[in-house]
Amino acid sequence: MDCLFCKIVNGDIPSKKVLENDRVLVFHDIQPAAPVHVLIIPKKHISSMNEVLEEDLPLIADIHQAAQQAAKELGVDASGYRLINNCGRDGEQTVHHLHYHLLGGTRLGALVA
Ligand code: 5GP
Numbered sequence: 194m195d196c197l198f199c200k201i202v203n204g205d206i207p208s209k210k211v212l213e214n215d216r217v218l219v220f221h222d223i224q225p226a227a228p229v230h231v232l233i234i235p236k237k238h239i240s241s242m243n244e245v246l247e248e249d250l251p252l253i254a255d256i257h258q259a260a261q262q263a264a265k266e267l268g269v270d271a272s273g274y275r276l277i278n279n280c281g282r283d284g285e286q287t288v289h290h291l292h293y294h295l296l297g298g299t300r301l302g303a304l305v306a
């Protein structure tokens with residue numbers, strides 16, 4: 194399958210990993226939008242939020258747990274951070290493999306629009 198993040202999961206494309214387990218991978222965004230900007234993805238290919246099945250719901254919990262651990266690892270747990278999922282055209286989703294952005298290390302403002 195021609196999916197950039199599946200290639201990152203498989204190691205075909207290198208990434209700067211923050212943490213990994215058998216279900217989830219956290220790696221630095223190639224074009225950081227904040228001092229801390231990592232992406233949290235399931236290793237399973239799911240195209241977007243719209244394609245999350247009931248059987249995938251434990252993976253969403255895994256992603257939240259990985260986000261919590263990554264925030265601690267990256268030293269932004271106390272100062273705070275933002276977890277964002279972009280879905281579809283209006284959400285400006287550009288990579289069609291489910292991912293959550295974890296942003297922090299600065300005051301992010303009230304809204305990202
Ligand atoms: P989206 O706009 O789909 O929510 O986010 C996709 C993100 O993937 C963007 O922030 C973009 O910078 C990041 N990205 C795109 N290509 C690569 C890549 O090859 N490696 C890494 N680490 N991040 C990428």
Ligand code: ZN
Binds near residue numbers: 196197237238289290
């Ligand atoms: Zn994929």
